[in-house]
Amino acid sequence: MAAPVSSLTASEECITTRSAIVAGNLTGHHLLDIEGYSVTKELLPCVNCMDSRRFKFGGRLWYICYYPKSIFNGVHADFISIYLFLVEGIDKPVKAVVTYSLLDQAGKPVPSHIITTGVYKYYTQYFGLHQFIKREFLEKSDHIKNDRFTIRCDITIKKLEAEERTALPASVDVPPSDxxxxxxxxxxxxxxxxxxxxxxxxxxxxxxxxxxxxxxxxxxxxxxxxxxxxxxxxx
Missing domain, CATH: 3.30.710.10 (Potassium Channel Kv1.1; Chain A)
Structure with a gap:
């Protein structure tokens, strides 16, 4: 028995739809001023931190945790730790790369203290550096003045998503002119x-x-x- 054959009749429509996979980077930065550094060491013992004010970037809220005596005890206790948090309540994780920099008195990153993380998924997790700056280095440097210094946090969100697009109208064969x-x-x-x-x-x-x-x-x-x-x- 012959297989059934289907055909496109004049009453049927050929519908075209369109979408796109969009990839790109969204970059911004936040400056965190530490004023009264010596007092923060007195008030915040090891594994204790102070949160920055929340800031909005990429349509989401973030904040930075500053640990003047490290997030860990032991061999890391001589370091300042810095961590970036994404406020909870988002519908999907955010992939981001973060660069932490100590700034000099001219507002420029100190080359020896520019550290970039890998690509992390921010959802309920937080990521950062438990050995960002050794306190002895900072206190002997010119980068702290009047008990004040600045940390810069650069965030690059990795965008990869599908979007709808408007389909171009189908081409029409124009009959010859009569x-x-x-x-x-x-x-x-x-x-x-x-x-x-x-x-x-x-x-x-x-x-x-x-x-x-x-x-x-x-x-x-x-x-x-x-x-x-x-x-x-x-x-």
Whole structure:
């Protein structure tokens, strides 16, 4: 038995839809000023931190945790730790790369203290550096002045998502022009003729638009300032 054959009938439509996979980076930064550094060491013992104010980036809220005496005890206790948190309550994780920098007094990153993380998924997790700055290095450097220094946090969100797109209209095959045939039919049938010529006593009906398009003399006569009425006779 032969297999059934399907065909596209004239009443069926061919519908085109379109979407896109979009990838890119969104980058911004936050400056965290530590004022009264020596006091933060007194008030915040090891594994204790102070949160920054929340800031908005990429449509989400973030904050930074500053640990003046490290997030861990033991061998890491001589370091300042810094961590970035994403506020909970988002519908999906955010992939981001973060760069932490100690700034000098001119506001420029100190080359020895520019540290970039890998790509992490921020959801309920937090990521950062438990050995960001050794306190002895900071306290002997020129990067702290009047008990104050600044940390810069650069965030690069990795965007990868699917988006809807408007489909371009399907191409249409335009049939060859048959304007000459239509004009010929007008001349034969005299349909829509609106001007009459008198030549040696014989009348000929014509279309003023066609005459004007073919002759500047007729154009001036039929559409110029001297025309008197819609229908007229020319001899």
């Amino acid at each position: 304007l000459h045939q239509h004009l010929g039919n007008l001349l034969v049938t005299k349909e829509g003729a609106d001007v009459t010529f008198q030549v040696t006593g014989e009348s000929f009906r014509a279309h003023r638009n066609i005459l004007a398009s073919r002759s500047p003399v007729f154009k001036a006569e039929l559409f110029g300032a001297m025309r008197e009425r819609a229908m007229r006779r020319l001899s």
